[in-house]
Amino acid sequence: MKRICKVCILAVLLASCMHRSTANASPQSFALEPCIKVSDSELCQTVDKSLSELSGIVAHSSEKDVFWVHNDQGAPKIYAINAAGKVLTTVTLNTMDFDDAEDISLGDGPEAGRKYLYVGDIGKSRKKAGTVKIFRFKEPLAGELANSEISINDPQLIRLKYSENKEIDFETQLIDPITGDLFLIQKDKFKVFKAKHSDLMASNEVLGSGSLQLLEVRDNGSWDGKLSGGAVSPDGSEILVRSATQAWLFARSAGQTIDQALEKPFLTISLEKEFNGEAITFDNLGMDFFTVSENLKKEENNTADPQPVFHYKRLN
Numbered sequence: 001m002k003r004i005c006k007v008c009i010l011a012v013l014l015a016s017c018m019h020r021s022t023a024n025a026s027p028q029s030f031a032l033e034p035c036i037k038v039s040d041s042e043l044c045q046t047v048d049k050s051l052s053e054l055s056g057i058v059a060h061s062s063e064k065d066v067f068w069v070h071n072d073q074g075a076p077k078i079y080a081i082n083a084a085g086k087v088l089t090t091v092t093l094n095t096m097d098f099d100d101a102e103d104i105s106l107g108d109g110p111e112a113g114r115k116y117l118y119v120g121d122i123g124k125s126r127k128k129a130g131t132v133k134i135f136r137f138k139e140p141l142a143g144e145l146a147n148s149e150i151s152i153n154d155p156q157l158i159r160l161k162y163s164e165n166k167e168i169d170f171e172t173q174l175i176d177p178i179t180g181d182l183f184l185i186q187k188d189k190f191k192v193f194k195a196k197h198s199d200l201m202a203s204n205e206v207l208g209s210g211s212l213q214l215l216e217v218r219d220n221g222s223w224d225g226k227l228s229g230g231a232v233s234p235d236g237s238e239i240l241v242r243s244a245t246q247a248w249l250f251a252r253s254a255g256q257t258i259d260q261a262l263e264k265p266f267l268t269i270s271l272e273k274e275f276n277g278e279a280i281t282f283d284n285l286g287m288d289f290f291t292v293s294e295n296l297k298k299e300e301n302n303t304a305d306p307q308p309v310f311h312y313k314r315l316n
Contacts, residue, residue, distance in 0.1 A: 030289070032272055033311040046308050047085035052295045054307075055123075055171070056104035057279040058231065059290070061115040063142050067281065067309075068117060069292060070101050076135075078104070078117065080145055083290070085309045089145050093119075093155045096135055100124060102278070103173035103229055106139065108180050110201065115139040122184055124169035132170065132184065132212070134158040134200075159205055160195050160212040171278060172230040172241060176258050183258050184212070185227050185241065192217045192259050215259045228278040232258070233286035240289060242280045247271055247289075272310050288313045 047054065053072040060066040065083040076096040080089040100123030109116030121133040137155040144150060162168065170193075172185035180197030192215045199211050230241040239250040239261055247269040252261035271277060274293035282289050293307040 029315045030269055030312040031315055033313050047081065047292060047295075048079075048087045049295070050087070051079060051081070051085075054292045054294055055102050055278040056119070056173075056229070057281045057290065057292050058104045058106050058117070059281050059284040060142075060145075061106055061139055061234075061284060063145065064284065066145065067290065068104055068139075069279065070098075070104055070119060072102065072123070072278075072294070073098055073100055078119065080140070081309070083309055083311060085292075089140065089147060089150060091140065091150045091152060093135060093137065094151055094153050096155055096157070099133070102171040105173050105175040105182070105231075107175035107177070107182070108197075109136060109138065111138065118173070118175060118182065120170070120173035120184070122170035122173060124167060124187075129167040130161055130164065132160050132162075134160065134182070136200075157205060158200060160199075162193055162212040162214065164214075171226075171228045174230050174232050174239065174258060176232060176236060177234060178236040179257070181258065185230060187227055190217060190227070191215075192262065194259065217259050217262050229280045231281045231289070233282045234284060235286055238282070238286065240280050240282065242271065242277065242291070244274070244277050245271055247280060247291075269312070274310070275307055 051069060051071060054069050055072040057067050057069045060068065060080065066088065067081055068078055069081055070078050076093040076098050078091040078093070079087050081087055098121055101119055101121050102123040103120045105118045106115050107118055116136050117139050119135040121135065135155050136158060137152045140150055169187040170184045171187045174183040176183070180200065182195040182200060184193045185191070194213045194215050195211060199206050226243050227241055228243055230239065232239050237252050239252060239258065241248050249267040249269060250261050250264055271291060274291065276294040277291055278294065279292045280289060289312050291310045295307050
């Protein structure tokens with residue numbers, strides 16, 4: 001995939017193809033939206049340089065082209081950015097520390113009618129094998145985004161255990177908008193774990209070996225090895241899972257669970273080259289999708305080359 005640098009426009013048509021025929025998924029294609037020149041040396045508008053290790057992204061539930069993102073490790077902060085990568089709002093989770101936050105999702109929570117953000121501290125650098133942590137808090141409303149700083153004093157901590165007493169590396173978290181169940185996908189194997197919505201709602205902290213249930217999901221083949229992020233469309237009808245170089249789109253039929261849909265045929269989408277792409281999300285209408293990446297760190301001066309927000313527009 002080549003950039004046409006002289007005119008500073010990306011107009012790459014990304015071919016999407018079905019690996020197996022299915023009545024539930026029609027051929028899809030996506031085009032990478034042209035990027036806007038902002039200087040002689042930059043091809044695209046780029047993410048704020050302070051966001052040097054982005055690993056999760058999810059669209060705001062109601063605001064078009066506004067996204068929640070977070071860094072991999074470090075301070076417990078969530079950022080609202082726009083499609084050009086500019087930070088609009090910084091949300092600080094008081095008293096909480098991330099060991100290895102890898103993905104973020106939207107879902108229901110204890111208060112009816114409000115959306116909650118679920119930040120998955122699910123990566124390999126967790127301090128305790130056999131356990132993952134999920135931080136949950138109310139999504140700031142559209143009117144609150146005018147504030148440059150928001151503090152969350154009472155984020156909920158949900159601890160989930162899985163039966164294998166060893167460290168499992170997860171980078172993909174999905175929340176089913178239909179059932180409210182939460183799913184984690186193992187990074188280096190196509191294994192899916194599930195936390196039931198009833199368990200997530202049971203209390204502030206969820207404990208016990210039965211809370212996170214291993215689901216046996218067939219390996220569809222053609223995976224390139226390292227699953228680094230995922231998303232479910234707002235209506236629950238489609239699922240995206242990505243690696244560093246590709247995304248896979250799964251169509252979900254009425255009545256199917258997420259894990260059943262992941263056993264179905266899928267569509268493969270080639271992604272634009274990123275330094276270390278780990279994050280993907282549908283927009284809040286479920287039409288287009290967006291990706292972001294970690295920055296390229298330069299060891300000689302400890303700086304980073306900012307990465308763009310890539311917008312993939314659905315063509316059909």
